[in-house]
Amino acid sequence: MSQHRRTSVLILSGIVLLAFVLRLYRADAYGLFFDEKATILISQGIPMEGANQHDVFDKPDSPYFTPKEFWRPKTLADFNEAVSRSDIGHSPAYYAMLWTWIKAFGLSDLSLRFPSILFGTLTVLLVYFFVKRHLRLTPETTDRLALISAFIATIEPLFIAHSHIARNYTMSFFLTLLATHVFLIIIEKEKARKASVGLYIGYCALVSLSILSHYLTVTVFLSHGLYVLFFVRKWPVWYKLGVSFAVALGFVSLWMLFGGGQSTFGTLKYQAEFYRMLAETNPVNNGFGLILPATVPNVFWRAIPVFADLVIFTNGLATMIVGYRNAVVAFLIGLLCIFIIHRYRNQRQTPQWVKFAIPTLLLAGMLYYSIHPLQHLVLSAMLPFFYLLGLSLMEDFRPGDRPLLLFLIMLSLIPTLFLLLMAFRSGHTYGVTQRYSGFSFPYVCILVALMIQKLFAQRLWISLPLAAVLFIQAGFVALLLQQIYNDMAPKYTSYGVPRTKNPFWYSAKKIQELYTPGDTVLYPTLKRKEYTEIDKSGRPYDILDAQLVNIYLPRDATYYQRIDTTEQDKIVLVKGKTGQKITIFDLEGTKYRY
Incomplete structure (x- = not known):
């Protein structure tokens, strides 16, 4: 070596x-948020609110249940029902993987997230x-x-x-990147007519697993199809890839027709109508965040931060840039920097004033910006960075590499563009969010690396001031990571106020410590709203708190438990001999429930 x-x-x-x-x-460090609660239950074949647990929570002769009853063996039908009722028939590949993982490594929060x-x-x-x-x-x-x-x-x-x-997100990001990797190997091998059947089988399997890990991965495979359409001129390749994709969709169709995916389209239709109604009648105080009607201006402004956050050196700028005049000045400075770079970067004898022009322009803007000057400084350097990306694509690659470079750009943009199209189709902006375009990020990372590599290939009068701006943006990224670690970055963690450790795990441990034969555990409950058939459990109250505590209790335990419909907040242990009530945990309304 x-x-x-x-x-x-x-x-x-x-x-x-x-x-x-x-x-x-x-x-x-922090307890499960609402979607993770769905994850842990679904992976065990249990729907949220227990539509397949009437024999546990709704016995006609007794209100009591035990962990042993809760953990009765589940079937494939239970798994299908859990996915369809709790996650719109979504992500069976992820839940199947997680079921296997939990069997091997247990149910702790770290194990669940590992x-x-x-x-x-x-x-x-x-x-x-x-x-x-x-x-x-x-x-x-x-x-x-x-x-x-x-x-x-x-x-x-x-x-x-x-x-x-x-x-399912990181699994989906990995699978789609691996599928793209195999796809490009197939295209490369087909040029020499050496692509094996095994490659096509592998690609077919990756397409199936990707879609069954997240439905929106189809946006990546749409990019694959466009690449073949525009840049592959061989009919046999079209045919083989077409058959591979058709077979993959056939496997997905089995899930949609006979598995938990049967509920998907109906639930998506209902959700589109529900969120559109909220956008039209209650766009702000609806419990789901800001949801606006899908007008062109609304979708445009909602899309800007999603596009900005794709690129690490523009991350966060869209929400920090305030005032049109500040932004216009930053863009004008960026354009002037591009002009100077373009005009003088290849001259042997660079005029002395040019060597100080870029830092002078960038610092001059700082004197003008009325708010968030450092973020506007980063914004002013954004256009030169993209100019350097263009230079890299044009200068560092052979003409025969251009299709691949365009493919990377397509993969970087199409998932987000698809979200915008779906927003117009559904009539609301709720789905225009960063995590649904996350499949783009690996390819954007490569494009950003091209910018950085091109930057440091320039003369010092270009590279040093722009590298200084990169250093400033790196500081902002570090602060964002600190917020993520402290559970205070709602865009990434869904929370602006840090969560505690998992209260349901804590409650289960406390019950195991204090319970003696003859005791009873009482669980609080809130009133339920059932919007669709898929939501219906037949109960006017929820049992989610009881489900989540029982997930962490020993599977063979015979602790007597019941739902207390008169209590909304407290998990209580009632001692059998004395009647003493011990509060195991106070859930305080909805504080720990979402």
């Missing part, structure tokens, strides 16, 4: 280790190999680009945040 190769392996190992540490750090940590870390490693295989510059340049891309993926806030969440 050459010295360069050893150094590269050492750096990559450090990057992957850093990625793992950043994803593991504080991964179990697959997300692993897939998040593997995505970083795969980004490196993706670049090494498909972006062919000189060996050293490609290796450097691959390392930069992997590092950007390592510190990307969305990747870190979703590695702390027991949901």
Whole structure:
């Protein structure tokens, strides 16, 4: 192994280790949020609110139930019902994987989230190999680009945040990137007529697993189809890929026709109508956040932060830029910087004033900005960065590489553009959100790495001031990561106020510690709203608190428990001999329930 190769392996190992540490750090610091509660129940074949647990919670002869009854063995039908009722028939591949994982490693919060940590870390490693295989510059340049891309993926806030969440996102990001990797290998091999059947089978399996991990992964495969349509001229390749995709959709159709996916389209239709009604009648104080009618201006303004946050050096700018005049001045400064770079970057004798022009322009803007001057400084450097990306795409690659580069751009944009199209179709802006376009981020990380590599190939009078701006933006990213770790970044963690440790796990441990034969555990309940047939459990009250505590109780325990319909907040242990009531945990309304 050459010295360069050893150094590269050492750096990559450090990057992957850093990625793992950043994803593991504080991964179990906070309790489960609402979607994760669905995750833990569904993975065990239990619908939220127990539509398949009437024999546990609705016995005609007794209001009592035990953990042993709660944990009665579940069937495939139970699993299908749990997915259809609790997650619109979504993500069966993820839940099946998680069921296997929990069987092996248990039900702690860290165990539940650990697959997300692993897939998040593997995505970083795969980004490196993706670049090494498909972006062919000189060996050293490609290796450097691959390392930069992997590092950007390592510190990307969305990747870190979703590695702390027991949901399907990091698995979907990994699967779609791997599917794209295999897709490009197929295209490459077909040029030499060496693509094996095994590659097509692997691609078919990855398409199926991706869609069955998250339905919106179809946006990635739409990009694959457009690439074939525009850049692949061989009918046999069209045919083979078409058959692969048809077979993959056939497997998905089995789930949609005979599994829990049967509820998907009906539930999506209902949700579109429900959110459109909220957008038209109660866009602000509706309990779901800001939901606006899908007019062109509303969708445009909702899309700006989603697009901005795709790129790590513009992350957060859309919400910090206040005032049109400030933004216009920042863009004008950016345009002037581009003009100077374009005019003088290749001149042998650079005029002395040019060497100070870019930092002078950037600092001059700081004197003008009336609010958030550092964020506007970063905004003013945004256009030069994208100009450098354009230079890299035009200068550093051969004409034959242009289809691949356009493919990366398509993969970076189409998932978000699809969300905008669906917003207009459904009539509301609720779905225009960052996590639904997360499949784009690996490819954006590669484009950002191209910008950075091109930046440091420039003369110092260009690279130093723009690198200083990158350093400032890195500080903002570090602050954002601190907010994510402290559970105070609602865009990423769904919370602006930090959660506590898992109250349901704590309650289960407390019950095990205090319970003696003859005692009874009482669970609080809230009134339920049942919007659709899929929501109906036959009860006017909820049992979710009881379900979540029982998830953590021993499976063979015979603790007597019941729902107390007169109590809304407190989990209470009633001692059998004395009648003493001990409060196990006070859930305080909805504080710990969402």
